[in-house]
Amino acid sequence: MTEPYAVPVPRGYRVGVWEVRRPLATGAFGSVYEARRTGGGHGPLPQSAALKFLPTGTGTPRRLTHLRELVDREVALHRRLRRPRLIRMYETLTVDDPACPALDGATVLVLEKAEGSLAALLASCPRPADGPALLAQICEGLAQLHRAGWVHGDLKPANVLLMRDGSARLADFNMAAELEGTHAYSPGFSTSDYTPPELLWSEIGERGRRIRPSADVWAFGVLAHLTLTGAFPLPGGIPTARRDAAVAYARGTAGLCLSPGLPDAWRALLPLCLTRTHADRIGTEALLRRVTAAAGTARPPRVLRLPARAAGHRHRTRLLTGGLLATAAVAALGYGIGTLAHEPPPAETSAALPGTSAAPATYGAPELRTDQGVPPSYRPLIVDAAHACPSADVTPALVAAMLKAESDFDPNLSDPAKDEYGIARWTPRVLRWWIRPDGQPAATVPRPPFPARVSIPAMGRYLCFIAPNLAPGLPGDRRVLIAAAYRTSFRKVNDAGGVPPKYRDYCARVAHYLKEYTPPGRR
Incomplete structure (x- = not known):
């Protein structure tokens, strides 16, 4: 492997009934490997899976507390929800290998193996013909989550996986949160391009940031516009500019920038997702009905043929002929562990809205001021x-x-x-x-x-x-x-x-x- 892997696992390493075959993706704290089944295991298991290694047994207590919380969120959702539009988790394992300190104690999530992601597809084939049908499936997955009382919290193209049959699954649930009435509490960070305006300056308390299902609806609106037009619905060439545009939009001093190429049915629908306030946003069930109608079909999309070679940096996805995934950064294969792929600059801190005392993102606020321009x-x-x-x-x-x-x-x-x-x-x-x-x-x-x-x-x-x-x-x-x-x-x-x-x-x-x-x- 040429990338530095957060959790290096050698080929042939065994954990449970699984034998590691090759690396798929890595991030700052965890790494994903393709594995094959070598034994019976518990319950029906596939012949191959994606093993997500998270080093929860070593490190400093403060660092591990953050990681443990993210792991617990993802495991809790996987164990409690079995839905056809959510990536499946087969089992969780803990590595018991004192002779290998780098792996001993690591948590391993055994996940359904995908063939690619919406991010990889859009990078190599903007405005794919199957985009509307995929959006219908993505919306169906959101509806399944919301009906069960969960908010995804980080919906974006990298976290939509594409399976061998071309169907879509939602993935990366370490930001997911279970509703407590109208709200849930999620970690205080997400991808700015898909974060609704009200969360760009929200307070982050001891339990995290208060989030509603309407945050996923906003993210879906952004994702749908990008999928259908190849552009974001707010102006700006970099995330910083688009974040500033979102703040101006929420203040009423700027509008959306919907693409002229957006089909009429979607042009009427997406503004219902991208409202200035969460209270005006369309509900998930109504959204699903409108998306299904706009897509023009309730049937699964035809089998997608992912491109033989994805565009972009040399560290991004490489695909085999016929669309099978060979090697991917998490930006292309969204198992939710961050990314080593080349990334754009982050959004800069924006001031709180006039008339409110809400501060910008406050992760680590007791040790790092929130009002001095740290992105x-x-x-x-x-x-x-x-x-x-x-x-x-x-x-x-x-x-x-x-x-x-x-x-x-x-x-x-x-x-x-x-x-x-x-x-x-x-x-x-x-x-x-x-x-x-x-x-x-x-x-x-x-x-x-x-x-x-x-x-x-x-x-x-x-x-x-x-x-x-x-x-x-x-x-x-x-x-x-x-x-x-x-x-x-x-x-x-x-x-x-x-x-x-x-x-x-x-x-x-x-x-x-x-x-x-x-x-x-x-x-």
């Missing part, structure tokens, strides 16, 4: 990267301040003259030593682009290595000294007795942003 989409990565380190000097505010000083939060930064790339300005030969969560160097020097889901956790690991190697008694803020060592090395900082002159301007910028991003009570 909300990166907050979970920043906070978790710091929490994975036991050193008190490696804080979320330090990681954020360094990212600001290094790249101004630009995930697409490329500086070949200095051989530095990505949001954390990694040099590939250095990143090789910090890219893997298990502390082992990558087998080969990684090649850019380096997405934030790779760069930010790796930065946290490197800072955690630097912190205890700085000499005691050096003058100045230890956090700023760690930043200086990141730019040069801890040995050069120790030899200079502090920040080397060459890096004083850089460290001054880090110190400035560190003060801005640290809540007053923690300075």
Whole structure:
């Protein structure tokens, strides 16, 4: 495998009745592998499945608490719901292998294996002919979830899987939440392009963010417009611009930007999904009836032939002739563990609406201020990267301040003259030593682009290595000294007795942003 895998599992490794065959996808915390059945097992099991390895037995308590909550959500939904439009989970396993610390204690979800995803299909074939029929099936899956009292919470093309027969399944339920009356409580992060305006500035309490089924209806409206027209219904070439457009739309100062190519039936329907307020949005059952009528059929779509070669970056999906999946990032095969694929910049923090005290996304708010421009989409990565380190000097505010000083939060930064790339300005030969969560160097020097889901956790690991190697008694803020060592090395900082002159301007910028991003009570 050429990608750094969060949970490396060798070919032939066995867990339960399953034998790992080849990697399918990976993310910041988990990895998915194709496996074949080697024994009987419990109940009817297929000959092949997708094994999703999540390392819930190792790591720091704070980091594992976040991951454990996501795993518990997904397992709870799978165990309680059996619906034809939801990806199926056959069983859950726990790895018991003390001789292999990287895998011992890992939770393994045994899932139905898909052949591709709507994201991969749209990347290589915008406005597919089968789009309306697929949308009817996606809406049917939402209706099944909502009838059972659950909200998906992260509906997007990557989380719609396509099966061998061309039918669609909803996947990635680690953001799903069970309704308690009219609301549910979900983790405070999602994909901004599919997040309704009311959640862009919502408060995130101890139980997470309050969410309604209407959030899924908004996401469906965005997904349907993209599927039918190849464009988003709000203007903007990047997520930041579209997020700002969503805020302006909710304030009534801007409108939707529906494509002229949108069929008439859908042109009348989608504005009912994309209303400024949740209360005006169409209900799921009424939506299903309208979508079925707009699609012109209640029958399953014909068998899809996924393209032999998907367009996009070299790290994205590669498909075999005839449409069978060969290797995929999670952006193309949505089993819900994040993605290593190249990603667009996140949405910037938007101000609260006039007349309300609601704040922007507040993941990690006690340690990282929410009102100083740290992009909300990166907050979970920043906070978790710091929490994975036991050193008190490696804080979320330090990681954020360094990212600001290094790249101004630009995930697409490329500086070949200095051989530095990505949001954390990694040099590939250095990143090789910090890219893997298990502390082992990558087998080969990684090649850019380096997405934030790779760069930010790796930065946290490197800072955690630097912190205890700085000499005691050096003058100045230890956090700023760690930043200086990141730019040069801890040995050069120790030899200079502090920040080397060459890096004083850089460290001054880090110190400035560190003060801005640290809540007053923690300075």
